[in-house]
Amino acid sequence: MALPQAKLDATEARLAGLTLPEGGKWASDARTQALARVRAMGLPSRRDEYWKYTRPDTLTAPETPEAAVFETDESPVFDGIDSVKLYFVDGVFDADASDDPALAGVEIERLSVVSGTDIHWAKDIFGVLEAKGQDPVARPLAALNTAFATDGLVIRATGKAERPVALIYRHADTASDAILHHCIRVESGASLTVLETGPVAARFNGVTEVDIADKGTFNHVRAQGRDHELRTATHMFARLGEESAFKSFTLTMNGVLTRNECVIELTSDNAIAHVAGAAVGDGDFHHDDTVFITHDSLHCESRQVFKKVLRNGATGVFQGKILVKEGAQKTDGYQISQALLLDDDSQFLAKPELEIYADDVACSHGSTTGAIDETALFYLRSRGVPRADAEDLLVLSFLAEAIAEIDSEAIADDLLTRLQAWLARRR
Amino acid sequence: MLKISNLHVKLEEEDKQILKGVDLEIGAGEVHAIMGPNGSGKSTLSYVLSGRDGYEVTEGSAALEGADILDMEPEERAAAGLFLAFQYPVEIPGVGNMTFLRTAVNAQRKARGEAEMSSTEFLKEIRAQAKELKIDADMLKRPVNVGFSGGEKKRNEILQMAMLKPKMCVLDETDSGLDVDAMKLVSDGVNALRAADRSFLVITHYQRLLDHIKPDFVHIMSDGKIIKTGGPELALEVENHGYADLLTEGA
Ligand SMILES: Nc1ncnc2c1ncn2[C@@H]1O[C@H](COP(=O)(O)OP(=O)(O)OP(=O)(O)O)[C@@H](O)[C@H]1O
Ligand SMILES: [Mg+2]
Numbered sequence: 143m144a145l146p147q148a149k150l151d152a153t154e155a156r157l158a159g160l161t162l163p164e165g166g167k168w169a170s171d172a173r174t175q176a177l178a179r180v181r182a183m184g185l186p187s188r189r190d191e192y193w194k195y196t197r198p199d200t201l202t203a204p205e206t207p208e209a210a211v212f213e214t215d216e217s218p219v220f221d222g223i224d225s226v227k228l229y230f231v232d233g234v235f236d237a238d239a240s241d242d243p244a245l246a247g248v249e250i251e252r253l254s255v256v257s258g259t260d261i262h263w264a265k266d267i268f269g270v271l272e273a274k275g276q277d278p279v280a281r282p283l284a285a286l287n288t289a290f291a292t293d294g295l296v297i298r299a300t301g302k303a304e305r306p307v308a309l310i311y312r313h314a315d316t317a318s319d320a321i322l323h324h325c326i327r328v329e330s331g332a333s334l335t336v337l338e339t340g341p342v343a344a345r346f347n348g349v350t351e352v353d354i355a356d357k358g359t360f361n362h363v364r365a366q367g368r369d370h371e372l373r374t375a376t377h378m379f380a381r382l383g384e385e386s387a388f389k390s391f392t393l394t395m396n397g398v399l400t401r402n403e404c405v406i407e408l409t410s411d412n413a414i415a416h417v418a419g420a421a422v423g424d425g426d427f428h429h430d431d432t433v434f435i436t437h438d439s440l441h442c443e444s445r446q447v448f449k450k451v452l453r454n455g456a457t458g459v460f461q462g463k464i465l466v467k468e469g470a471q472k473t474d475g476y477q478i479s480q481a482l483l484l485d486d487d488s489q490f491l492a493k494p495e496l497e498i499y500a501d502d503v504a505c506s507h508g509s510t511t512g513a514i515d516e517t518a519l520f521y522l523r524s525r526g527v528p529r530a531d532a533e534d535l536l537v538l539s540f541l542a543e544a545i546a547e548i549d550s551e552a553i554a555d556d557l558l559t560r561l562q563a564w565l566a567r568r569r
Numbered sequence: 570m571l572k573i574s575n576l577h578v579k580l581e582e583e584d585k586q587i588l589k590g591v592d593l594e595i596g597a598g599e600v601h602a603i604m605g606p607n608g609s610g611k612s613t614l615s616y617v618l619s620g621r622d623g624y625e626v627t628e629g630s631a632a633l634e635g636a637d638i639l640d641m642e643p644e645e646r647a648a649a650g651l652f653l654a655f656q657y658p659v660e661i662p663g664v665g666n667m668t669f670l671r672t673a674v675n676a677q678r679k680a681r682g683e684a685e686m687s688s689t690e691f692l693k694e695i696r697a698q699a700k701e702l703k704i705d706a707d708m709l710k711r712p713v714n715v716g717f718s719g720g721e722k723k724r725n726e727i728l729q730m731a732m733l734k735p736k737m738c739v740l741d742e743t744d745s746g747l748d749v750d751a752m753k754l755v756s757d758g759v760n761a762l763r764a765a766d767r768s769f770l771v772i773t774h775y776q777r778l779l780d781h782i783k784p785d786f787v788h789i790m791s792d793g794k795i796i797k798t799g800g801p802e803l804a805l806e807v808e809n810h811g812y813a814d815l816l817t818e819g820a
Pocket of ligand 2: 741
């Protein structure tokens with residue numbers, strides 16, 4: 143089907159400002175193919191069904207909308223967590239500032255280096271999972287990322303990683319436009335935790351492809367940066383082997399526009415995939431979680447838990463789908479998306495979907511939008527808790543189910559204090 | 570301790586008068602019971618005293634130790650020493666019972682200008698109180714009232730009361746849903762708190778509770794008013810004959 147002219151024009155306008163990076167044959171092939179996908183799909187526009195609730199124009203525009211650099215005296219998120227720290231400034235790896243990657247007990251390389259080689263294991267992941275994730279719903283920004291990303295990390299865990307790998311992003315240039323692409327391979331029986339924190343750039347397009355072999359475990363916790371004017375579009379693609387586990391949690395505070403997509407295919411038996419998020423937004427804040435989980439094997443479990451707290455006209459979006467293919471028996475699928483609106487100006491737009499072609503499955507989903515529970519508020523106040531404290535307690539109580547998705551208590555506590563601070567700043 | 574005079578209350582949202590001139594005076598150290606048919610306004614009285622939204626006082630007053638409480642925020646009334654054990658205790662997922670209680674205890678202390686309770690002090694006290702009420706450590710850790718049985722919720726209310734040490738305790742049907750043993754536990758909990766400077770207003774439908782918690786006075790409420798006041802024998806009369814006679818008498 144031919145693309146509408148406006149879409150073609152918008153796509154070419156964006157592509158005109160980008161150049162395909164040089165690289166070895168496998169990387170160049172992957173990039174050329176990704177570029178072809180972008181051209182075939184066209185970049186997202188407002189008229190696309192998948193972008194009905196989120197305006198993509200500032201994410202696709204040739205010029206980068208500026209974002210002021212935000213100064214904070216708060217200690218960096220995950221600072222207290224013993225991890226191998228790797229820094230990026232405006233989407234460029236900062237080797238000098240970073241710990242020695244070798245310390246993690248996992249292989250860590252730069253995409254910019256790896257893509258220049260003739261042969262590399264990343265060949266089976268880079269752009270491959272992304273391409274797979276284009277069906278049945280197009281994700282053109284992810285293809286654009288594969289084609290043009292120059293930096294990113296290629297990480298391989300062959301055993302139990304001793305420490306988490308923390309990717310710490312810093313935003314320094316008000317007009318930075320970053321495209322980062324990470325490839326992660328967790329070998330059979332291995333386990334790895336990846337932490338991400340900080341604002342990447344004024345505008346950020348991120349893709350992470352995660353390939354987990356049989357019995358592998360991958361944990362991901364992300365705290366997106368607090369800069370108010372950031373525009374962020376991320377995609378996470380995961381392929382899961384037998385009895386493997388994928389868990390990802392994202393905390394988002396602030397940012398004018400954030401769209402986090404997560405695309406997971408369960409193609410081997412007995413695997414589990416949990417995706418969760420907590421987002422708190424005040425005023426000019428638009429936050430979109432878009433999740434697509436495909437069950438295509440036996441006895442797999444998937445869980446989606448998303449909570450948003452919105453105030454002063456902030457908008458939350460959730461598009462979540464569980465697709466259970468024919469024969470994917472004993473699937474256990476759960477999805478919940480909830481918003482707590484702290485005033486009448488804020489809104490939550492949700493599109494939860496279940497599509498099931500197997501008969502022996504247990505799937506449930508729910509979506510709610512509500513205000514602070516007045517009865518609970520009165521109960522707390524009647525015990526002497528002042529109104530503002532009681533409200534904060536109830537907000538945290540609302541978020542608790544999502545936070546509980548984080549395995550590590552230390553990490554969960556860290557994020558909890560950030561949320562408390564966010565609330566305290568709004569008194 | 571508590572003096573309610575000619576209290577008239579209507580619903581904020583509709584033109585419905587619920588309390589139609591309640592007069593009640595509770596002296597320090599006294600235990601008063603209120604009985605009355607369903608819908609007569611007993612819970613409403615307890616909510617209005619503790620400051621719940623949705624009600625409008627159209628006439629009358631309520632004073633705790635001489636201070637008008639009707640203009641205070643609910644948390645201020647709590648800090649002033651008022652406590653309501655809810656007829657239907659509220660579940661609060663995600664907030665641990667212990668955290669909640671500690672926040673409450675210290676918020677009240679702070680409001681009164683007292684020093685906060687240290688965590689060791691608090692732990693010691695809550696463990697002792699919980700033991701008396703047969704509330705196990707697990708229940709203390711769980712989110713407030715979530716998944717608690719009816720009886721556990723009521724015991725949890727009494728635990729809160731024991732920790733907060735209010736001057737004026739209002740108990741709204743704390744006996745409903747309790748089995749015989751739990752009734753004993755709860756009554757013992759209440760009796761343990763009886764003191765010369767602490768008063769109780771016990772709302773109940775059953776004489777049974779009043780066997781354990783001996784009231785000094787019993788009031789019958791009907792259609793938003795207290796229509797009769799007497800001693801413990803009044804509760805027995807209700808138990809044996811129902812409200813019919815009292816209501817015609819009062820009318
Ligand atoms: N928020 C409200 N909205 C509507 N009606 C209300 C509200 N609160 C109280 N009422 C009405 O006021 C009347 C008194 O109610 P209340 O709960 O105080 O009675 P009660 O004496 O405690 O009854 P019970 O013995 O059943 O607990 C009832 O008719 C009740 O329906
Ligand atoms: Mg009642």
